[in-house]
Amino acid sequence: MTRTALVTGGGTGIGRAVAARFTAAGDRVYLTGRREKPLREATTALGELAHALPCDNTDPDRLAAAVAELPDTIDVLVNNAGGNTDFDLPEPDGLAALARRWQANVNANLISAVLTTHAVGDRLATGGAVVHIGSIAADQGAGSYGAAKAALAAWNVDLAKQLGARGITSNVVSPGYVEETEFFRDRLTGDRVGRLVDATLTGRAGTPADIAETVFFLASPGARHLTGQAINVNGGAHTSR
Ligand SMILES: NC(=O)c1ccc[n+]([C@@H]2O[C@H](COP(=O)([O-])OP(=O)(O)OC[C@H]3O[C@@H](n4cnc5c(N)ncnc54)[C@H](OP(=O)(O)O)[C@@H]3O)[C@@H](O)[C@H]2O)c1
Structure with a gap:
């Protein structure tokens, strides 16, 4: 059966x-x-099953307009859009700038997921799946970014309770360091990469495909009793019991 998936930040x-x-x-x-x-490049590379839906997922009006173009039924929602907005903002000078920095990360990583999930909530198919991309930063700390990802995981528990009655699962996949992304902009030094890789038990960086496989599994028939969880995909850089 062909499913329909919405992947935020999919470019x-x-x-x-x-x-x-x-x-x-x-x-x-x-x-x-x-x-x-990047959206057009991605959809061209992925072929006719991929469709670009340009939109800022933190903007309620733009999101509502984009969602209106979606089919009536969404089987899988992947709230992936986000990143550490501290990379794009100057060091805070005063309380107003500090507030802007924190609000930016909360908007990018939490509010985007909350708004998108609510915007398509009625369209989520019975037996479907919602997956949020969290971060190892939620457990290890990284200022407002880690706090926003921790809030995402807390909200996921609430969402899983709400959606469970409809047979819809909701989980967080929490990556450690993943290479081949735009996450770090151009600020990652070789030394820092070395330290991030050394922190893993597998001795390598994560890849986007590592994360994608876990997301795909969470949306599969074999994962219908797996919900309300935060699943670490980090090569053991942060372990849980
Ligand atoms: N890479 C890592 O090491 C790592 C580790 C832990 C967690 N993560 C998480 O993984 C997720 C994906 O990041 P990535 O590593 O793949 O980095 P990335 O290449 O920068 O991807 C982030 C994507 O999200 C989109 N995006 C950001 N804000 C958006 C918004 N408001 N509305 C719509 N789209 C938005 C970006 O496109 P536009 O700029 O065009 O909107 C971009 O395509 C993020 O949630 C990030 O926090 C990454």
């Missing part, structure tokens, strides 16, 4: 790999993102 990095995993399985995928260019 690059992890989101693009998630979209590729679903199209490879014959599923139809809608990709959001603010920049048209």
Whole structure:
């Protein structure tokens, strides 16, 4: 059966790999993102099952307009859009700037997922799946970014309770360091990469495909009793019992 998936932030990095995993399985995928260019490049590369839906998932009006173009039924929602907005903002000078920095990360990583999930909530199919992309930062700390991802995981528990009665699962996949993304902009030094890889038990960086495979499994028939969880995909850089 062909499913329909919505992947936010699907033009690059992890989101693009998630979209590729679903199209490879014959599923139809809608990709959001603010920049048209990477979205068009991704949909061209992924073929006719992939559709670009340019949109800022933190903007209620733009999101509502984009969602109006979606089919009536969504089987899989992947709230992947986000990143550490501290990379794009100056060091805070005063309380107003500090507030802007924190609000930016909460908007990008939490509010985007909350708004998108609510916007398509009525369309989520019975037996479907919602997957949010969290971060190892939720457990290890990284200022407002880690706090926003921790809030995403807390909200996921509430969402799983709400959706459970409809047979819909909701989980967080929490990556550690993942290479081949735009996450770090151009700020990652070789030393820092070395430390991130050394922190893993597998001795390597994560790849977008590592994350995509876990997302795909969570949306599969074999994962229908798996919900309300945060699943670490980090090569053991952070372990849980
Ligand atoms: N890479 C890592 O090491 C790592 C580790 C842990 C968690 N993560 C998480 O993984 C997710 C994907 O990031 P990535 O690593 O693949 O980095 P990425 O390549 O920068 O991907 C982020 C994507 O999200 C889109 N996006 C950001 N804000 C958006 C918004 N408001 N509305 C719509 N789209 C938006 C971006 O496109 P536009 O800029 O065009 O909107 C971009 O395509 C993020 O949630 C990130 O926090 C990444």
